[in-house]
Amino acid sequence: IAQELWEEVPAQLDEMHVQDIATVLDDQDNDTAVRILKLLAEERQLEVFSYLKEENQYAVLDAMDNAISRKLLQSLSSDDLTRLLEALKPEQSEPLLKLLTSKEVKAALKILGYPEQSAGRLMNTEFVTIRPDWTVREVLQHVRSQDSSEETINTLYITDEQGHLLGTAGIKRMVLSDPDTPVETMISSPLVSVQASDDREEAVHQIQHYDINALPVLSKQGILLGVVTVDDVMDVIEEEATEDFHKMGGTSTLNLSLRDARPSLLYRKRVGWLVLLVFMNIFGGAGIAYFEETIEAVIALVFFLPLIVDSGGNAGSQSATLMVRALATGDVRSKDWLRLWGKELGVAIALGITMGLAVWGLGIWRGGPEVGLVVAMAMVCVVTFGSMVGMVLPFVLARMKFDPATASAPLITSIADICGILIYFSIATAVLTI
Amino acid sequence: IAQELWEEVPAQLDEMHVQDIATVLDDQDNDTAVRILKLLAEERQLEVFSYLKEENQYAVLDAMDNAISRKLLQSLSSDDLTRLLEALKPEQSEPLLKLLTSKEVKAALKILGYPEQSAGRLMNTEFVTIRPDWTVREVLQHVRSQDSSEETINTLYITDEQGHLLGTAGIKRMVLSDPDTPVETMISSPLVSVQASDDREEAVHQIQHYDINALPVLSKQGILLGVVTVDDVMDVIEEEATEDFHKMGGTSTLNLSLRDARPSLLYRKRVGWLVLLVFMNIFGGAGIAYFEETIEAVIALVFFLPLIVDSGGNAGSQSATLMVRALATGDVRSKDWLRLWGKELGVAIALGITMGLAVWGLGIWRGGPEVGLVVAMAMVCVVTFGSMVGMVLPFVLARMKFDPATASAPLITSIADICGILIYFSIATAVLTI
Structure with missing residues (x-):
């Protein structure tokens, strides 16, 4: 971008979707990308960052000072954070892990502990749980009081005190119901779920077959660990089809963009x-x-x-x-x-x-x-x-x-x-x- | 199914998902399928019906009396109804159209008027519109007052009186907001949309790129016609991949299950x-x-x-x-x-x-x-x-x-x-x- 054009950039950015800004930044060199990113309001900065390619996310984190890097990292949803850590070499990821609290590090490492093609790797751990003895009014209050960065509140997860999943309830039905209705009466059954160690194709199959937007992922004991959402699954369908294409064509699987592959x-x-x-x-x-x-x-x-x-x-x-x-x-x-x-x-x-x-x-x-x-x-x-x-x-x-x-x-x-x-x-x- | 086992069927059905019941019915002969369907409570009957394969939907409609057939047909969402009509021969679809009101017939025929691989064919026409000058409280009341069969209220569509789409607002943010907030302040911008005549792959691309669950489909004049949802798109991704597979293998596209193909x-x-x-x-x-x-x-x-x-x-x-x-x-x-x-x-x-x-x-x-x-x-x-x-x-x-x-x-x-x-x-x- 030429010097004189820089002045027009902020106005242009305002009219763009964060996803499109991320696509543009992915094509720039690191310095330009960081410079443009800094022009954005903080909220949009975090959003754009989450849509960058992993290698560019790392470059940005490397160029920013620690306080901003920490904020950027913490803004990532757990599945995006895992994907970033996965893509980095150990010597790159170590300084990043130091920016996070030990609880966040633990959550990320736990997800990385599941096998590579498992449902556990695909899930994110942001979800809202409610108790069966609450009323709809209490649920809506609880949802309002939660940090609004929660990736999804479309489906609420009803658990007991130990975290065992009892059922799910859609926020839709809550909104449509009388505020005094008890949650117990709204549990959708029977429950659809996968185990964290199940193959990710099983998660894809369940979401497609039952036409649901979010699939709970459980431990062997039935404790809710995370949620696989339909947009993750969409990417998996495409990835798996690409994998099969490459195999059918007689090449080993290429986990990279053909455009970028050396x-x-x-x-x-x-x-x-x-x-x-x-x-x-x-x-x-x-x-x-x-x-x-x-x-x-x-x-x-x-x-x-x-x-x-x-x-x-x-x-x-x-x-x-x-x-x-x-x-x-x-x-x-x-x-x-x-x-x-x-x-x-x-x-x-x-x-x-x-x-x-x-x-x-x-x-x-x-x-x-x-x-x-x-x-x-x-x-x-x-x-x-x-x-x-x-x-x-x-x-x-x-x-x-x-x-x-x-x-x-x-x-x-x-x-x-x-x-x-x-x-x-x-x-x-x-x-x-x- | 043997005679003595019929008594156990109702208890088994109660524990099954409607999607699984539909899968079982698809494998039965028509008489058995109709007989099992009649065992279900009406609400579940309608749901199971919507998940049957098109040819079995027709067989069921043919076997039921008109009053029930009408109810079954009317329960289908507009995209499912279109898909059914598309699969039938003219002499089969004509008696079915007579069961519907002229408004319903018009809506179905309008969708069938879009080119086969277009976004218009993919959309369904159930959506909730709101006005920019309403408050959140009014919106939530409006949503509650709507027929609960509306396929999605996750996203609300803000239109002017002529139906021009001004923007969208998530029900999530509504629930999370103060009830007196005016809708105007909550419009997400810039707007993502496709035209009804656009290729369906464009709709897929937009939903994937912008990570959204529902994409508005507009007329050339910007009037909201319908919505393409992420589960429709998931099926398209898989269909398109299958099409490409078949072509790469040197066969013409097979729009049928390989298992069922003659x-x-x-x-x-x-x-x-x-x-x-x-x-x-x-x-x-x-x-x-x-x-x-x-x-x-x-x-x-x-x-x-x-x-x-x-x-x-x-x-x-x-x-x-x-x-x-x-x-x-x-x-x-x-x-x-x-x-x-x-x-x-x-x-x-x-x-x-x-x-x-x-x-x-x-x-x-x-x-x-x-x-x-x-x-x-x-x-x-x-x-x-x-x-x-x-x-x-x-x-x-x-x-x-x-x-x-x-x-x-x-x-x-x-x-x-x-x-x-x-x-x-x-x-x-x-x-x-x-």
Whole structure:
């Protein structure tokens, strides 16, 4: 930003959403970002700060003096604070932890103690609890008296004195009710909740299935620890879909923006599968070498190699993609495999016959009726086989507790290619030597 | 369900969530579903009904008498009603429309008038409006006096008398404020909204970016038409990801559950791309035919064909997947292409060299130093080229207003394969005849 433009900045900032200011600051160098941040009123400063990327949050904290840094840190909701600490190296996070009270540090460390993909990691610990023997009037007074920074009061949590969750009650119904109604009569049941150690996908599933905005997270003893809200879940849905996409494409999961990722990281994430698949494809080469005599005898067969072999891989990619996604969204369970297998077999054979007919004429034209027969038969077998591999592999992986998305398009294609070569030349050798 | 078990059903139903009851009913035949539904108290009956799949909703309406059907229909929120009408054939929806008042029919038809993927289709029209000159006390009275079936009162919409949206105010802040505060002072600004004709992805983006639970949908004149809520958006995120998955896997979009889809539908959704790609691969075959002499001279070259050609396809699948997903989530914009192109070129060359070195030794061992050189050089070129195709094609498609996900793994693989064959044998012919 040029010097003369600086004067206009405050007026522009006033008209912007805090989220948009954060997006702009994320693109600036650290000094400019801090300078702009300082132009904001304190309340908006805290809000903008909470929307910055973690690395820029750290840069800001580093540049500000301790008093402001403390305020910024304390303004973060517990899940945002955890995310920041997670992203930092130990030598970066230590001075920050010193700014917080021991109670705040304890809360953050407790959340970091849950496994990385667990519901506990996703929750935030700001929530309002009420007692069953209160009236609606008492509840509303209590809510008013709470620090207004509480992230959500849409749902109030009814607990006993030990903190065991008894039920929930919506603030909506409170507002709509007679002030003398006792809370007991307003408990929504049955209760939906997850345990802190449950997988975060379980939390996503519950929120989607029960159409709720906030899901309580409990300890094994039933004590309320925190709340997972629908906006956290929205991010998880997108992240998990991205993860599956990357896996299906044959790259390791990239937890970073593609825009910001360094070339060296991209290289490392991709090279593993590529090299592994090259060595797998040696078997394809070996298959060709084994059938060298057949190939030399009827060189026209090589013409059809890419057609037939790729079709198997393509059909396999299709099945694998359909299955992996259906397993990920819960549309299909791993116990459904037998039912789907029958259906897939039917579809695959129909596809194979269609494709076989499509290349039959081509085979006759290039190499005569015998080659036509070989090509058509090979196509049916290869497409059916490829589809089966694409369908079965995700299920096998799911059964073995691996992520079904490991059955990536490149992996399926390579397996289908190798087997396609063997099937094609086996049929050719059998038919052409009769 | 056996006859003697029917007696236990009511007790079991009492302990179940309405969503879970709906899931169970969706799996029953129509008679059983209707019979179970009739066991429920009316309020729960309506709730369960709203969570049924559309085709089962229709079956229930068909089996019930008109008075009950009318109640069930009227209990649906406007977006659920629209979804039901959308799923039905005209001859099915007509008798249903007769059950509704002309005002209700008009509202439903209005929503159906918006384009299929628009924000207008996603919105529901139940919302609470308030005037800027009211006090908090008046607002809370107004909210209490409204029919409690209103889907959301978390956010209140401040409009003028013509219905122009002036701003929003959270019920939270109302509850937390002094009852004499005027509404005017509580308007959150600046306002976030979309137009009814905007793409639904725009609504998703706004809700995600601004972390809000409900987004107002306006007419061109700024009149409030409806509200898109975060749970609708969550479903859209998952649907759009599934759509992209299917496209990337080379199938047409399947708007149905894979579990329920008929084999004939699956066949139709898959056969198009498969046949198209076969005919594309004829070019690969033609490439091989063109280089027949080279192949016959050094038959060892065929050994490396699957290795080299597949590696290009795999590298291309990787790039395409990364780009398509980054474009879909908004991580990358189509204007970023130049910056990403430079980065991708660097990564691709590095990957190509790694892979080239990996097969160089193999080439020397199978066919001597000259074949080793050919194989290594071809690998570098093919991997680099494949990555470039995988990277550029999604951007080109996005520029041409196509969905980038059309650059499916099978398409990229086939393009990379054809070009891989040409590159490989061209290099072989050049090097081996020197």
